[in-house]
Amino acid sequence: MKTSRFYVFLLVILGLVVPQWACELSLEDDADSNSLTVLFENGSDSQYTITGIQLRPRGSMTNLTVPTTTWTPNILNDRSLAPGETIMLDLEIPNREWSQYKLTVVDGNGTSVVVAPSDEATNEMSISHWGSDQRTVSVSVKYNTVLKTIYVSGWSDFAGI
Numbered sequence: 001m002k003t004s005r006f007y008v009f010l011l012v013i014l015g016l017v018v019p020q021w022a023c024e025l026s027l028e029d030d031a032d033s034n035s036l037t038v039l040f041e042n043g044s045d046s047q048y049t050i051t052g053i054q055l056r057p058r059g060s061m062t063n064l065t066v067p068t069t070t071w072t073p074n075i076l077n078d079r080s081l082a083p084g085e086t087i088m089l090d091l092e093i094p095n096r097e098w099s100q101y102k103l104t105v106v107d108g109n110g111t112s113v114v115v116a117p118s119d120e121a122t123n124e125m126s127i128s129h130w131g132s133d134q135r136t137v138s139v140s141v142k143y144n145t146v147l148k149t150i151y152v153s154g155w156s157d158f159a160g161i
Contacts, residue, residue, distance in 0.1 A: 036093045036129045039161045043140035044084035051080045052104030061096050061130055098128040105141055113150050115141055125155055132159035
């Protein structure tokens with residue numbers, strides 16, 4: 001009888017200690033990660049081909065202040081994303097930090113047009129490194145016939161691919 005109590009006690013202790021240890025190990029590993037794999041999608045309902053993506057690091061996920069860094073060069077290089085197409089990107093965004101992005105598209109006349117976040121201090125059009133080392137980012141770019149401007153009609157950023 002004492003032996004079975006001992007084994008039950010041992011199982012309970014292991015059941016409490018091992019998950020706690022595994023979570024702490026996982027958090028430590030995540031905190032050191034600066035690499036983020038992003039599946040970037042130009043939404044199938046988008047009306048424009050994306051020819052450029054530029055990033056601007058914004059720091060901590062809790063930081064919504066005016067940015068202090070400049071935009072990166074185009075991370076697509078010579079590639080482009082037609083509506084419905086995706087691309088895998090390896091980005092240097094530290095864990096628990098985020099970056100804004102802006103897009104370049106080509107309008108119907110062959111002119112490159114930059115589509116940027118509307119407010120410098122918001123997290124609109126963001127890529128965040130939070131909860132996973134893999135993200136799926138999707139954006140749809142359309143034309144507003146009333147305002148006669150190209151705009152982002154929707155975007156998303158969520159953990160996992």
